[in-house]
Amino acid sequence: NLEPRRKKKRGSRWEGTEQDRAFIPGMPTTIPTNMSKDQEKAYLTQLRIEQISRMLRTGELGVSSNPEERSPSPEPIYDSAGKRLNTREVRQRSKLESERHQHVLEMFKLNPEYKPPPDYKPPANKIVD
Amino acid sequence: PGLNIAEASKVSVTEVLCLLNMVTEEELVDDEEYEDILEDIKEECGKYGTVRSIEIPRPIPNVEVPGVGKIFVEYASKSDCQKAQQQLTGRKFAHRVVVTTFYDPDKYHRRQF
Numbered sequence: 001n002l003e004p005r006r007k008k009k010r011g012s013r014w015e016g017t018e019q020d021r022a023f024i025p026g027m028p029t030t031i032p033t034n035m036s037k038d039q040e041k042a043y044l045t046q047l048r049i050e051q052i053s054r055m056l057r058t059g060e061l062g063v064s065s066n067p068e069e070r071s072p073s074p075e076p077i078y079d080s081a082g083k084r085l086n087t088r089e090v091r092q093r094s095k096l097e098s099e100r101h102q103h104v105l106e107m108f109k110l111n112p113e114y115k116p117p118p119d120y121k122p123p124a125n126k127i128v129d
Numbered sequence: 130p131g132l133n134i135a136e137a138s139k140v141s142v143t144e145v146l147c148l149l150n151m152v153t154e155e156e157l158v159d160d161e162e163y164e165d166i167l168e169d170i171k172e173e174c175g176k177y178g179t180v181r182s183i184e185i186p187r188p189i190p191n192v193e194v195p196g197v198g199k200i201f202v203e204y205a206s207k208s209d210c211q212k213a214q215q216q217l218t219g220r221k222f223a224h225r226v227v228v229t230t231f232y233d234p235d236k237y238h239r240r241q242f
Contacts, residue, residue: 031149
């Protein structure tokens with residue numbers, strides 16, 4: 001039964017076309033069948049780290065332009081000069097950085113010689129929404 | 130950096146496509162989100178050939194479920210499966226880069242994810 005039974009919350013999660021796909025140098029997206037579970041995990045973790053680093057670098061943070069596909073925004077927080085601190089960009093960056101941090105910790109466990117991306121810094125303090 | 134995939138052994142085509150890096154455990158816990166994901170997969174994967182079956186292992190609390198985070202799509206033929214693999218690899222799904230590999234059909238049918 002391929003008919004949708006109910007209304008979906010959001011549009012398809014698929015992006016782009018076969019002409020428009022992610023390319024991460026040195027990290028092909030087709031992997032061999034015979035990788036061990038640990039190799040596979042290390043590879044996917046590393047790929048995600050590279051992808052997040054690229055998002056942070058380019059500023060393409062993967063925030064949907066459709067408000068229905070985003071979670072509700074928190075109450076704004078302003079600094080003493082009246083500048084908003086928890087903008088969508090700031091929140092998304094901090095989310096990506098903390099996800100990347102978890103993956104980097106995972107990589108250290110899998111491979112103690114792992115070198116994190118040059119712009120990676122372990123979090124000093126957390127921004128709380 | 131890291132593992133040298135290019136030098137790893139050649140990929141052999143099967144009828145079962147394994148899609149990786151697309152879903153997280155948290156997304157699969159939610160019933161509605163799971164149904165949505167399943168629909169997205171059916172709709173897209175059906176464009177490249179006849180889909181025989183789809184398996185999306187879901188997490189169970191306190192149980193180590195194999196294959197959680199992977200999506201398996203069984204096609205009617207190797208050529209359909211290869212076509213799908215070529216079209217889907219490197220695409221993005223929910224802002225994540227889709228990684229593909231072919232999966233052993235025997236293992237798939239025995240649910241050895």
